Amino acid sequence: MGGAAKLEGRPLSTYLVPGLVVAAVTLLILAVLVHQVLSRGADAQAERTMGRAASLVSAALSADLRNKVDRLGFLAAEPGLAAWVARGMNADDRQAEVARLATWLPGVLEVRLLPADWDTLDPVDGNARAPLGYAGLDMLRRVVAAGKPVPAEIHQADIGKPYVALAVPLWQGEKAVGALMAAYPVAGLADLLRTFEPLPGVIRLRQVAGDGKYTLAEVGDARELNGGLRSEHVGGSIWTLEVGTNRQLAFGLELLSFLGFVALGMLPLALIFWLQLSTLARALRHDLEGIAEQAQAFAEGRPAGPLHPRLQLTARLQQRLGKLLRASRTAAPVAAPTTPAAKPVEIPAEVFRAYDIRGDAASRLSDEFASRLGAALAAEVRKSGGNKAVVGRDVRLSGPRLSRALIDGLTRGGCEVIDLGITPTPLVYFGRQALRADLAVVVTASHNPADDNGFKIALGDRVLAGKALAELRTVMAGPLSAAEHAGHCSERTIQDDYCARVVSDVQLIRPFKVVVDAGNGAAGAAAVAMLQALGCEVVELFCEPDGNFPNHHPDPSQPDNLAALKLEVQAQEADLGLAFDGDGDRLGVVDSAGELIWPDRLLMLLARDLLIRLPGSDILYDVKCSRHLGRFVLAQGGRPIMNASGHARMRARMQETGAPLGGEFSGHFFIAERWYGFDDALYAAARVLEVLSVDDRSTAEQFAELPASPATPEYHLLLAEGESERLMASLAETANFDDAELVRVDGLRVEFADGWGLVRPSNTTPSLAFRFEADNDAALARIQDRVRDWLVRAAPGRTPPF
Numbered sequence: 001m002g003g004a005a006k007l008e009g010r011p012l013s014t015y016l017v018p019g020l021v022v023a024a025v026t027l028l029i030l031a032v033l034v035h036q037v038l039s040r041g042a043d044a045q046a047e048r049t050m051g052r053a054a055s056l057v058s059a060a061l062s063a064d065l066r067n068k069v070d071r072l073g074f075l076a077a078e079p080g081l082a083a084w085v086a087r088g089m090n091a092d093d094r095q096a097e098v099a100r101l102a103t104w105l106p107g108v109l110e111v112r113l114l115p116a117d118w119d120t121l122d123p124v125d126g127n128a129r130a131p132l133g134y135a136g137l138d139m140l141r142r143v144v145a146a147g148k149p150v151p152a153e154i155h156q157a158d159i160g161k162p163y164v165a166l167a168v169p170l171w172q173g174e175k176a177v178g179a180l181m182a183a184y185p186v187a188g189l190a191d192l193l194r195t196f197e198p199l200p201g202v203i204r205l206r207q208v209a210g211d212g213k214y215t216l217a218e219v220g221d222a223r224e225l226n227g228g229l230r231s232e233h234v235g236g237s238i239w240t241l242e243v244g245t246n247r248q249l250a251f252g253l254e255l256l257s258f259l260g261f262v263a264l265g266m267l268p269l270a271l272i273f274w275l276q277l278s279t280l281a282r283a284l285r286h287d288l289e290g291i292a293e294q295a296q297a298f299a300e301g302r303p304a305g306p307l308h309p310r311l312q313l314t315a316r317l318q319q320r321l322g323k324l325l326r327a328s329r330t331a332a333p334v335a336a337p338t339t340p341a342a343k344p345v346e347i348p349a350e351v352f353r354a355y356d357i358r359g360d361a362a363s364r365l366s367d368e369f370a371s372r373l374g375a376a377l378a379a380e381v382r383k384s385g386g387n388k389a390v391v392g393r394d395v396r397l398s399g400p401r402l403s404r405a406l407i408d409g410l411t412r413g414g415c416e417v418i419d420l421g422i423t424p425t426p427l428v429y430f431g432r433q434a435l436r437a438d439l440a441v442v443v444t445a446s447h448n449p450a451d452d453n454g455f456k457i458a459l460g461d462r463v464l465a466g467k468a469l470a471e472l473r474t475v476m477a478g479p480l481s482a483a484e485h486a487g488h489c490s491e492r493t494i495q496d497d498y499c500a501r502v503v504s505d506v507q508l509i510r511p512f513k514v515v516v517d518a519g520n521g522a523a524g525a526a527a528v529a530m531l532q533a534l535g536c537e538v539v540e541l542f543c544e545p546d547g548n549f550p551n552h553h554p555d556p557s558q559p560d561n562l563a564a565l566k567l568e569v570q571a572q573e574a575d576l577g578l579a580f581d582g583d584g585d586r587l588g589v590v591d592s593a594g595e596l597i598w599p600d601r602l603l604m605l606l607a608r609d610l611l612i613r614l615p616g617s618d619i620l621y622d623v624k625c626s627r628h629l630g631r632f633v634l635a636q637g638g639r640p641i642m643n644a645s646g647h648a649r650m651r652a653r654m655q656e657t658g659a660p661l662g663g664e665f666s667g668h669f670f671i672a673e674r675w676y677g678f679d680d681a682l683y684a685a686a687r688v689l690e691v692l693s694v695d696d697r698s699t700a701e702q703f704a705e706l707p708a709s710p711a712t713p714e715y716h717l718l719l720a721e722g723e724s725e726r727l728m729a730s731l732a733e734t735a736n737f738d739d740a741e742l743v744r745v746d747g748l749r750v751e752f753a754d755g756w757g758l759v760r761p762s763n764t765t766p767s768l769a770f771r772f773e774a775d776n777d778a779a780l781a782r783i784q785d786r787v788r789d790w791l792v793r794a795a796p797g798r799t800p801p802f
Contacts, residue, residue: 023122047245050201054243057203062235065166065755066548068105069149069182069236070450072168075101076180077553077560079715080801082170085113086177097799101180107162110183112136116144116176130163130183131156143167144176152237154186154207162186171560190217201225201245221246246334267647328333337444347372347477350721351454354763355465355648358445358454361398365453369476370405371412373455376475377439378413378483380459386438387487390431391414392423393443395545395582396524398453403443406455407489409578414483414610415439419491422545424523424584425456426680430501431494431678432458444522444583447555448764450548456583458678461655465648475721495526499533505674508534509693512575515590519554520546523584527682531578534686539572541565554581556588557666559596559713566594576692576699578685585647586667587681593700594627600625601706604632604687609691610661610673611636615792620653620670623746624644624714624758624771628707644746646763647679665714665771687690709755710780711773715801716762717791724761724768730794731759737786750787754779757787770802 022224076082076759081097098111110130114121121140123132143150145170164184169176172375189205202220206213216239229242348371351359359365381387389410393399403419410417416757420431425442432440439459445452457464457472464472514536518524524543531538541564552561557577569577569590575588589597600621607619615637621629622645630640643653647668649784654662660673669684670677687768695702719727728747735748740756743749747760747769755774762769770787774780788800 011758011778015478026451050203054203054241055080055245056240057193057205058232058234061189061205061237061239064188064192065152065234065236066228067451068182069152069168070548071105072166072180072182072447073149074553075104075718076168076170077558078718078801079560079713081113081180082172082177085115085170086172088115089113093799096797100718100799103720104287105182107184107188108182109185112181112385113170114140114176114181115178116140120611129161130165131159131161133159136165136181138181139165140181143169143179147171147176152239152565153209154214154216154239155183157207162214163217164189171563174563177524182375183668185797186216190219193217193219201243202646204229204242206240206242207238211237211314283289313425347473348462351475352469355463355469355646356446356454356456356764357469358448358452358764361396361402361445361451361453365398365402367401367405371409372401372476373472374406374409374411374415374441374481375408375413375482376472377441377457377459378410378415378487379475379480380472381415382413382483384438384460387415388418388435388437389439390418390420390428390435390437391441391443392425392428392431394421394425394445395422395520395547396445396450396453396582396770397547398445398451402453402455406441406443410439411487411489412482413480413487414485415487417487417489419489420494421491422522424526424580426585426678426682427494427498429458429678429680430498430676434494434497434501442583446583446764447553447557447581447586448466449553462532463648463651465646465652466791480570495529498526499530500528502683502686503533506534506683506690508536508689510696511535511537512689512693513537513539513572514689515541515568515572515577517541517556517568517577517579518543518584519556519561519580519582520544520549520551521554521580521582521584523580523682525687525717526584527578527580530682530686531689534689536689539568542566549582555662556581556586557599557714562588562590562596566590566718570594577687577744580681581667585679585681585683587669588667589685589698589701592698595700595703597703598626598708598711599663599665599667599669600629601703601708602684603661604629604706605688605691605703606663606669606671606684607633607638607661608636609687611638614673615661617661618657618659620650620657622650622660622664622666623743623749623760624665624769625663626707626709626711626773627751627756628709642743642745645760651678654759709773710777712771712784712802713781716765716767717770717798717801718767721766724766727768727795727798728759728761731790734794750783752779752783757783759787759791770800772802 094113098113102108102111112129123134123137132577133156149168153165154160154162167181170178170180195293204218205216207216225244225246229244232241274440285355309798350366351357351364391407393403407417418435420428427438428442442456445454514531516527520542528538528540528543555561562579565577565579568726575592579588579760589602591597617638618641619633619638620641620643622643624645633640643650645664650662650670654670654672662670668679670679675683692699692702735742737750743751749758751754757772759770760766772780772784774783784802791800
């Protein structure tokens with residue numbers, strides 16, 4: 001097998017060059033012919049491309065503005081903020097507050113808290129990164145007058161400091177007392193447009209105000225435009241998109257189509273190549289078989305015959321192979337390559353809250369995150385010997401994407417998944433029971449801002465929380481193997497089954513007229529169907545599902561969110577108003593006089609009814625509830641048990657104690673008597689109606705019998721991620737109340753002789769939560785002052801939210 005002076009065989013070029021020459025000539029002829037056929041349709045195709053691009057740009061801009069306005073609205077609804085602005089802030093307090101708010105608005109240039117009396121404001125603030133100006137004062141006037149956000153505008157373009165201006169009203173009761181305004185850089189708009197390049201034309205984003213036009217951003221090539229420009233409005237702004245098609249670039253689109261037709265014309269040429277390649281393949285097969293024969297001869301130690309290669313390429317291969325075979329007899333064995341370990345996947349820790357997963361859907365909850373979560377949960381289900389899961393979601397815009405990815409991970413992990421679609425959380429829990437599933441997952445962020453999302457998880461009767469969620473994160477970050485047999489997904493609804501189950505359990509002695517405010521969340525259809533099945537006349541308020549939550553945020557624990565419900569109850573002369581949060585597991589109630597009934601008083605009503613049948617029972621309530629509740633339960637013959645806040649903690653304690661009833665001040669109710677014990681706002685509403693229906697008096701008269709004292713809603717001090725735990729620890733160290741008892745069930749509840757104040761870290765957002773109750777207004781103000789001073793000493797520079 002030694003080398004020869006001259007290689008045998010033919011070069012590859014003798015097989016391929018003739019065919020290539022024929023192909024090149026044929027292709028050139030086809031190019032000329034096809035271009036003539038297609039040139040007439042190129043402009044129309046470019047127009048369609050630009051039209052689609054304009055629609056995508058408009059939708060993206062509108063969504064970006066809507067998300068920014070939603071986030072502003074969430075911050076503007078903080079308890080006490082409007083009242084603080086209305087009564088006036090000093091300069092230092094205002095500066096500290098806007099700096100805090102700015103941390104919740106990524107990319108913001110300037111934040112302003114402005115009172116409604118705009119005549120007293122100075123528009124000339126030239127040192128600001130985004131000067132207010134007279135346009136800003138006019139926006140303030142309009143947003144206060146309208147009582148709702150006004151369209152986005154560009155301000156200060158005339159002085160060379162253009163910015164995007166947004167504003168939402170600050171409401172105190174039923175009056176707009178000012179505005180929360182934010183300024184964003186114009187550069188972000190250009191960046192958004194550039195994501196759609198390259199384009200066969202030009203897209204200009206322009207602001208139209210009166211007779212003037214201002215170009216905000218432009219992408220594409222405006223040379224040799226084919227005709228004029230057409231316009232498209234951008235929702236949520238006073239902007240328009242101007243779109244034009246470029247004739248020169250349109251030829252590129254002709255070329256794409258031309259190449260498709262050329263491919264068809266190449267079929268005859270393919271036959272020529274096939275014949276030549278067949279000849280080449282036969283020659284190559286002959287040579288490789290000869291090489292294999294000679295290699296075998298070498299291995300067996302016998303002489304090898306001549307090869308007589310047909311190709312020069314294989315002749316060179318023959319020479320090199322001979323050298324390698326001879327060298328292999330003395331070479332040391334080569335170790336098999338090792339496969340490097342898979343790089344761990346980064347799973348953000350901050351989205352794993354105390355009893356669920358929750359965070360910004362766009363930046364923290366990717367499709368990969370949801371898919372890995374599904375795969376990890378499937379592995380947990382397999383460990384317990386099960387394989388069946390139910391999945392539901394609320395109405396958030398990111399819900400379909402995250403739900404699909406979650407289900408993909410579950411099925412790859414071997415789970416048989418039942419997709420319940422848009423469904424309130426309690427109906428998903430009910431579905432796990434009714435369909436005998438091993439796992440229930442709800443894609444929801446409950447009452448968080450619209451651009452957040454998350455996952456509530458129940459494995460059997462156990463809600464995953466705390467340590468279990470931390471362990472789940474570890475599993476997600478490691479290697480995840482698919483099941484031997486993948487599962488599949490089916491779809492069904494559970495609403496009719498749920499309503500039938502409620503009607504079989506709850507009976508109303510008399511009918512009611514009920515107003516239902518679902519806050520455009522997931523509970524509207526199910527709540528209306530259930531109440532109508534119980535015989536109620538239902539007035540629907542914001543029951544249409546809309547993930548933008550256009551009317552108010554779906555959080556019934558905040559009184560401002562119940563303003564429309566109160567008015568509607570009075571206008572309709574209804575017996576009761578029922579409000580549900582975004583995923584339907586929290587309840588708010590307004591009586592026939594339009595008065596808000598706090599959840600701890602609803603728990604009194606339910607406890608009194610239950611203790612008639614089950615005297616001596618444990619009644620659970622969380623640390624935020626009224627001190628009247630414990631006394632009331634004792635008086636009714638029950639045993640009150642104070643517990644830490646959080647639906648997972650309450651549900652676990654219900655199972656531990658065997659308590660038939662529990663509730664939280666946030667509006668979660670847990671009823672194990674005649675029901676399943678999970679938090680279910682819809683069923684709780686049915687039970688409240690059942691108790692009220694026994695008495696002929698108005699609901700306002702019935703609730704008036706329940707004890708109450710001056711109290712506050714829950715206030716929140718928003719903080720950076722992880723800061724709430726540090727500040728809570730500092731408060732615990734500096735707590736010095738000689739005249740009060742410190743209750744450490746959850747955070748610190750400072751119990752005075754005539755009232756109490758509470759501070760605790762929130763389980764759902766990075767914040768501290770506060771609440772107060774006292775025997776009279778003077779005591780309430782004194783206790784708030786004591787807690788305020790305590791907070792200021794522990795956290796200098798922080799502005800108390802009360």
